Amino acid sequence: MYDDYYEEILTVQEMAELLKIGMNTAYKLVNSGEIDSFRVGNSHRIQRSAVTDYIINKRTSRKQ
Structure with a gap:
C-alpha cells in the first residue's frame, strides 16, 4: 500500500x-x-499528481 504512494513522489x-x-x-x-x-x-520533492495538474493547466490555458 505505502510502496504505491512513494512511487508517486x-x-x-x-x-x-x-x-x-x-x-x-x-x-x-x-x-x-x-x-x-x-x-x-x-x-525538493514533487507529487506526480502535481505534474499532471501542471500539464492540465497548461493545456487548458493554451486553448483559451
Whole structure:
C-alpha cells in the first residue's frame, strides 16, 4: 500500500525527465510554485499528481 504512494513522489531530476525539460527549467517551475512541491532537507520533492495538474493547466490555458 505505502510502496504505491512513494512511487508517486518524484525528485526534480525525475520530474525534468518526465517533462523532457532541462534542470534549470525544472527548478524554475518548482521555485516559482508553478509546480507544487515540498522540501525534504535541501531537496525538493514533487507529487506526480502535481505534474499532471501542471500539464492540465497548461493545456487548458493554451486553448483559451
